[in-house]
Amino acid sequence: MGKYPDREKAEQILREAEERNPGPWGNHSRTAAHCAEKIAEHAGMNADKAYVLGLLHDIGRRFGKRHLGHVSDGYSYMMSLGYDEVAQICLTHSFNQKKMEGYVGKFDTSEEETELIRTKLAEAQYDDYDRLIQLCDAISGAEGVMNIIDRMSDVKRRYGDYDPGKWNANLALKEHFEQRMGMDLYEAVEKDRFRPGLKVYRCQESDWLLSEEAFELYAPCMYQPTFEKYAGKMMEYLSDSAVRIYVCERGGSRAGILVLDCSREEAVILGIAVSEACRGCGVGQYLIRGATQSEKLKTVTAQTDDDAIGFYRKCGFRDEETSEEYPNGTVVRYICTLSLETGN
Numbered sequence: 001m002g003k004y005p006d007r008e009k010a011e012q013i014l015r016e017a018e019e020r021n022p023g024p025w026g027n028h029s030r031t032a033a034h035c036a037e038k039i040a041e042h043a044g045m046n047a048d049k050a051y052v053l054g055l056l057h058d059i060g061r062r063f064g065k066r067h068l069g070h071v072s073d074g075y076s077y078m079m080s081l082g083y084d085e086v087a088q089i090c091l092t093h094s095f096n097q098k099k100m101e102g103y104v105g106k107f108d109t110s111e112e113e114t115e116l117i118r119t120k121l122a123e124a125q126y127d128d129y130d131r132l133i134q135l136c137d138a139i140s141g142a143e144g145v146m147n148i149i150d151r152m153s154d155v156k157r158r159y160g161d162y163d164p165g166k167w168n169a170n171l172a173l174k175e176h177f178e179q180r181m182g183m184d185l186y187e188a189v190e191k192d193r194f195r196p197g198l199k200v201y202r203c204q205e206s207d208w209l210l211s212e213e214a215f216e217l218y219a220p221c222m223y224q225p226t227f228e229k230y231a232g233k234m235m236e237y238l239s240d241s242a243v244r245i246y247v248c249e250r251g252g253s254r255a256g257i258l259v260l261d262c263s264r265e266e267a268v269i270l271g272i273a274v275s276e277a278c279r280g281c282g283v284g285q286y287l288i289r290g291a292t293q294s295e296k297l298k299t300v301t302a303q304t305d306d307d308a309i310g311f312y313r314k315c316g317f318r319d320e321e322t323s324e325e326y327p328n329g330t331v332v333r334y335i336c337t338l339s340l341e342t343g344n
């Protein structure tokens, strides 16, 4: 009893399972892991354990598209690896009322599997980790954290029904953990900031920033890029304490760079680029949001052209059009401004 893998092993188990059965459930699981970890931190619970349990609660999906079947599949799989505590979560996460009735989805289990779920559920003693993952399941979407009512309504729409007892039990879980944490649930899980698979951090690794790899990533936002030009600029940035460089990782590899001049109250975006493979995945938007929040900025400005104005508008910037005269014609430029509300 009491067994679960460490974070690294758990992430590996999820990746392998996703390869066997790709789908939005992978990022749903990552969102659940993030929420579980954050709530655990604020509630004085074991955050690593919460993260791993959240990450693996739906691991039964490894074996294909099943409804109730994913519960018994997950339970048996985790038991076979000796991860008893995860096995229990695979079982209990779908039953916040500790009974099979009220399960939202199809009963697609064999008699044997149904019996297994029924027996183990009756034996299970729920603790706050079972309750935590039930709650996290109810707020975790594949794109990020959802409002609990929106998520339950969404499930209701997809399945045609949602057991009212289960609905109310989820709301009670939200209240239980809010009380335990002494704070708002969505604030604790950084609802509007978190995106599964993406990570933003300030990068000060000069070795990497002066590498070919970094140059290739950043080149699309430079005018007539060459490595020499890039390296020169980057050295300037690195020696200027008002310039902050942020990197966004997606699925563990670097997918975007943002260079910000924070010398004045209105910070200025000096450059932002996202790798070709990751465009349209929200990396740029996530980078700006992560950097502005970590720098506690109130206003960010940028200048751009017709090619990138759509991106800035999507990120919530307002813009003003100006035109500049060049020897070979007029160029339309946009001055973009993003105002950030405090506490957001």
Ligand SMILES: [Fe+2]
Binding pocket: 028, 032, 057, 058, 137
């Ligand atoms: Fe789930």
